[in-house]
Amino acid sequence: MEKISTGDLTIPRLGFGTFRMPGGDCQPVVESALEVGYRHIDTAEMYQNEDAVGAAIAGSGIARHDLYVTTKVWHENLKPDAIRRAFDNSLKKLSLDYVDLYMIHWPSRDINLAAVLETLEGLREEGLTRAIGVCNFNMHLIKAAVEEIRASIACHQVEYHPFLDQSAMLTYLRGKNIPLVAYAPLAQGRAATNAVLARIGRKHGATAAQIAIAWLLDQDGVVAIPKAQRRESQQSNLDAAKIQLDDDDRNAIAALPKDQRFVTPPFAPQWDA
Structure with missing residues (x-):
């Protein structure tokens, strides 16, 4: 699997x-994913499956240094003390000594960004997470984190697929050598029938x-994290990394509507800010 470097990490x-994928049903799914070759697993406290992910990792026999594990703090826990409690709980559920990436899942409306990022940096300095990142930040917030606070942001995770334009964000992140991690890369299943x-x-x-998936991986600085419960689909997604698109393919995909955002919770930031 091709990897991308950010700071001291290779992803x-x-x-x-x-x-x-909440609860115990998640464990056999992650076990299958690890068996077919995935080494980058993305979870979050809000997913309610960190214990299942941890059990799958523990039973896999895969060396810890060969795995890349991400988890995230929910937007309701973005006070320094609450972050620490949430992190300790996540680490306990995962049964790990550290995670590779700890991220802000969503910004809250009253976020004290400097205090939050300072807390995350503290976890990194303690060796409890190898890196820190953010998810679902608009341009104003990512610039504040990177340029004003100067936090060591390793990744920015956002919705990204062939029907949503993220060119401005991607250009900015490339300029800062920060990978964009694309969630919902199949547009919640819509890509499969396009x-x-x-x-x-x-x-x-x-x-x-x-x-x-191949379209995302065709772009410099982009990581994709599709989900798939069936083993055949897990393998199919892995095999997408072997596809080589040509200019005709890229032009056809570029012509698709790019204004379709499907993840729009009421607490989301203003995307055009």
């Missing part, structure tokens, strides 16, 4: 997402979903 460019992606897929002997 597999194709990871395994675990959103909407006619344009399916046509490109037939040309490559691939599915529409595989083309959506």
